[in-house]
Amino acid sequence: MNYATVQDMIDRFGELELIQLTAGAGAVVVDAxxxxxxLADAQAHIDGYVGLVYALPLLGCVKPAPTPQQPTATELVPPPLLVRMACDVARYYLYDQVAPEHEVFVRFKTAQRDLEAIAAGKAVLACPWGGEPGPQITGAVSGECEVMHSFSPRYITDDSLAGYR
Known part of the structure; x- marks a missing residue:
């Protein structure tokens, strides 16, 4: 499942900006x-954080998608938060240089903070239609896992060191 599509980017940021960023001056279409x-790079970046908490690949959210033939039809879609973050991160990647006060940088940093909160167990991915986007990894939240360790005691004596000089 892709978190965001070319059309998601166009809907959020406009075709003109994306043409300029992907195809350059004089172009008339987005370099898809x-x-x-x-978008794939942004998804990999996101998975680096989300994968600490959720089993990858995510299953997705079950969203109602009724049609006249099937009024109870559903479809699997990424959580809306991931769509936004994937678009913001991909857009940031398209820019060569961005000032810290620029909207693109601010949106990227917001996405980064959201990802860090998810990875730390302080936030979760929500499906607005109910359900979960995928199974959480056991012990993903601090304090949920048990730490096992064992070791054998080591004794250093004159006899065990015989022969070493």
Missing amino acids: TKLERM
Whole structure:
């Protein structure tokens, strides 16, 4: 499951900006290949944090998708928070340089803080339609796992050191 699509990026940031960032001056269409590569990089970045808490790949949220033929139909979609974060991270990756006060940088840092909170167990991925986006890894939240250790005592005596000089 991809967390975000080219169309998600266009809907959020506008086609003109994405044409400028992906295809350059004089282009009239978004370079979808470049944008998809940035989205894949953003997803890998997100998975590095989310994978500490949730089993990957995520199953997704079950969203109602009724049709006239199937009024109870559903579809699996990524949690909306991941869509936003993937778009913000991918957009940040498209820029060569961004000032710390620029909206792109601020949105990236917000996504980064959200990811750190998820990885630390201080936030969860929510499915607004109910359910969970996937199983959590046992012991993912601090204090949930048991630490086992064993060791044998070591005795150092003159006899055990005989022969070493």
